[in-house]
Amino acid sequence: MPLIDIRDLRVSFGEGVGAIRAVDAVSITIEEGEVYGLVGESGCGKSTLLRALAGLNPNWSGAMTVAGQILGPRRSTAQYKLMQMVFQDPYGSLHPRHTIDGLLAEPLAIHAIGESDRRIVEALDRVGLDASFRFRYPHQLSGGQRQRVAIARALIVEPRVLLLDEPTSALDVSIQAEVLNLLDDLRRSQKLTYLFVSHDLAVVTHMCRRIGVMRAGRLLEEMTVDALLAGGTTHPYTRHLYRASAGYDRRLADTAEVLDDSDEEIA
Amino acid sequence: MTMIVLGSPLAIADESAPIVSVRNLRVAFDTPHGAVEAVRGISFDIAREKVGIVGESGSGKSMTGRAILRLTPPKARVSAERLDLHGQDLRALDERAMRLVRGRRMSMILQDPRYSLNPVVRVGEQIAEAYLVHRRVSRAEARDKARAMLETVRIRHPDRVYELYPHEVSGGMGQRVMIAMMLIAEPEFLIADEPTSALDVTVRLQVLAILDDLVQSRGLGLMFISHDLNLVATFCDRVLIMYAGRIVETCPAAELRRARHGYTRGLLESLPRIDKRRDRLPVLERDPAWRDAPAVSPREG
Ligand SMILES: Nc1ncnc2c1ncn2[C@@H]1O[C@H](COP(=O)(O)OP(=O)(O)OP(=O)(O)O)[C@@H](O)[C@H]1O
Ligand SMILES: Nc1ncnc2c1ncn2[C@@H]1O[C@H](COP(=O)(O)OP(=O)(O)OP(=O)(O)O)[C@@H](O)[C@H]1O
Ligand SMILES: [Mg+2]
Ligand SMILES: [Mg+2]
Numbered sequence: 001m002p003l004i005d006i007r008d009l010r011v012s013f014g015e016g017v018g019a020i021r022a023v024d025a026v027s028i029t030i031e032e033g034e035v036y037g038l039v040g041e042s043g044c045g046k047s048t049l050l051r052a053l054a055g056l057n058p059n060w061s062g063a064m065t066v067a068g069q070i071l072g073p074r075r076s077t078a079q080y081k082l083m084q085m086v087f088q089d090p091y092g093s094l095h096p097r098h099t100i101d102g103l104l105a106e107p108l109a110i111h112a113i114g115e116s117d118r119r120i121v122e123a124l125d126r127v128g129l130d131a132s133f134r135f136r137y138p139h140q141l142s143g144g145q146r147q148r149v150a151i152a153r154a155l156i157v158e159p160r161v162l163l164l165d166e167p168t169s170a171l172d173v174s175i176q177a178e179v180l181n182l183l184d185d186l187r188r189s190q191k192l193t194y195l196f197v198s199h200d201l202a203v204v205t206h207m208c209r210r211i212g213v214m215r216a217g218r219l220l221e222e223m224t225v226d227a228l229l230a231g232g233t234t235h236p237y238t239r240h241l242y243r244a245s246a247g248y249d250r251r252l253a254d255t256a257e258v259l260d261d262s263d264e265e266i267a
Numbered sequence: 268m269t270m271i272v273l274g275s276p277l278a279i280a281d282e283s284a285p286i287v288s289v290r291n292l293r294v295a296f297d298t299p300h301g302a303v304e305a306v307r308g309i310s311f312d313i314a315r316e317k318v319g320i321v322g323e324s325g326s327g328k329s330m331t332g333r334a335i336l337r338l339t340p341p342k343a344r345v346s347a348e349r350l351d352l353h354g355q356d357l358r359a360l361d362e363r364a365m366r367l368v369r370g371r372r373m374s375m376i377l378q379d380p381r382y383s384l385n386p387v388v389r390v391g392e393q394i395a396e397a398y399l400v401h402r403r404v405s406r407a408e409a410r411d412k413a414r415a416m417l418e419t420v421r422i423r424h425p426d427r428v429y430e431l432y433p434h435e436v437s438g439g440m441g442q443r444v445m446i447a448m449m450l451i452a453e454p455e456f457l458i459a460d461e462p463t464s465a466l467d468v469t470v471r472l473q474v475l476a477i478l479d480d481l482v483q484s485r486g487l488g489l490m491f492i493s494h495d496l497n498l499v500a501t502f503c504d505r506v507l508i509m510y511a512g513r514i515v516e517t518c519p520a521a522e523l524r525r526a527r528h529g530y531t532r533g534l535l536e537s538l539p540r541i542d543k544r545r546d547r548l549p550v551l552e553r554d555p556a557w558r559d560a561p562a563v564s565p566r567e568g
Binding site: 013018020039040041042043047088132139140142144145166169170171172173174175176177178180181184199200201202203205206229237240241244245246247248249250252253254 | 500
């Protein structure tokens with residue numbers, strides 16, 4: 001049985017003509033220990049899907065089962081502990097008036113986990129921050145340092161699943177390498193399962209065996225990374241994504257517009 | 268899709284004349300644990316070109332950008348031997364004059380878009396407001412312009428998105444809202460701090476094409492701060508590599524992949540690559556000597 005089983009998930013915002021189906025009948029299964037990559041255009045619903053799975057947005061329909069537990073709109077504390085999310089935006093996720101120490105102590109208190117002193121120091125160390133950071137405030141850290149705190153915060157309650165929403169897009173490449181290696185180690189040692197959102201195909205292919213491509217709320221296609229690298233994509237959008245990840249190319253930018261215009265509008 | 272034309276070319280006598288010129292810029296913070304030197308004496312010129320700033324987290328990239336615009340935190344101590352915009356000494360301006368320069372002549376796309384936007388004002392109105400501050404136009408005109416800017420930055424449903432609050436837009440949409448806000452006043456110099464880190468590669472391409480066009484056609488000077496070495500190598504003209512508050516190497520962007528400095532090489536090595544799969548990524552081995560290396564001259568590269 002897969003660890004994560006999402007069936008026909010739908011999430012909408014707004015009502016009437018202004019309504020948008022941010023996630024539209026998406027089904028995904030993820031095995032225990034797997035790293036599943038989710039890629040797709042900005043605004044296509046990746047974060048919305050993760051938030052619904054994490055229990056941060058109760059307004060969804062469909063079915064979600066994680067570790068044999070059927071998830072309802074409301075969660076128990078134990079169900080919350082099962083999955084932790086690392087947010088895309090390192091500012092939004094860290095309360096500005098709490099010290100790093102306070103930010104790391106909070107989840108421990110919520111989940112009644114003891115030895116907070118040791119765990120906090122360890123958690124910082126694991127993400128490459130020395131103890132001098134412990135009593136700083138988020139605004140006293142650089143963007144990358146802040147994201148490392150967010151990862152430490154997610155790991156501190158020892159969840160089974162990490163929902164990683166572009167966890168390294170705010171990090172420099174060296175810290176990114178450290179964090180990706182770290183995520184890899186932790187996955188093996190703690191038997192973690194990851195749902196990994198990234199727009200960086202090199203990162204996705206490095207981390208994942210299987211990926212899903214989303215566009216405008218829908219899951220366009222799923223494939224193995226090997227198939228992607230062998231050019232086995234069926235959808236023109238995925239092909240474009242692959243080519244665009246090579247870097248800046250003015251001619252390709254113009255092609256993207258053509259692709260845009262021929263696209264059906266989904267709202 | 269319609270594309271609005273962003274303003275008229277700037278009147279520049281000499282194409283290679285620096286738009287921004289910086290000498291010996293320093294930024295330091297006093298903390299309970301002693302002074303933190305975020306920027307340790309850096310010098311560079313930026314003309315009508317795309318200059319990439321790369322370097323590890325905490326190396327001082329954002330503080331350098333912020334110091335140029337005088338947007339450093341209140342506790343920061345900033346000093347420079349020169350800080351010029353088109354030959355005008357920015358250090359001599361009072362806060363009022365600086366406010367006029369900011370936004371209108373120079374602006375900065377901040378690293379964390381949603382933090383920089385006002386959470387209780389609709390994103391479209393924030394863009395329109397940025398225009399109203401600097402132009403004598405009616406509200407209706409500003410509104411139209413803001414809507415068109417959303418379209419320019421490739422927002423799919425500009426009318427819907429205009430009405431959203433910052434927490435209702437996705438990461439990449441927020442980033443494009445910030446870009447629209449900073450471009451709407453048609454500045455001469457733009458500091459873009461990780462402007463596309465939350466964008467998928469296809470939208471990123473299109474947004475970069477807009478910036479590219481502004482540099483080519485309007486003579487915008489662009490300081491492009493990014494962690495993405497591949498992107499900088501393919502998008503920018505020149506690259507400055509920062510380490511511990513200093514510029515340790517500069518090179519033409521096209522030669523970045525052949526950079527010589529151990530630090531730059533280390534950064535390049537740590538990139539995951541689609542064409543070469545590895546079990547583990549090499550991480551940077553820092554050499555204490557990098558910290559004390561002499562500053563690179565502003566003319567090199
Ligand atoms: N609270 C909300 N109210 C209204 N619309 C919302 C809300 N949250 C998200 N949306 C809309 O849902 C859509 C999907 O957003 P989501 O944040 O999931 O995108 P994403 O795929 O994560 O994009 P990105 O890569 O830019 O982060 C967007 O059109 C967004 O405006
Ligand atoms: N308010 C502050 N008090 C003390 N130190 C600070 C403060 N703000 C920033 N710093 C320090 O200044 C240094 C430079 O920060 P800066 O934001 O310029 O880094 P950066 O190169 O932009 O990094 P990133 O790539 O992570 O955004 C960092 O070491 C940071 O910890
Ligand atoms: Mg998102
Ligand atoms: Mg920064």
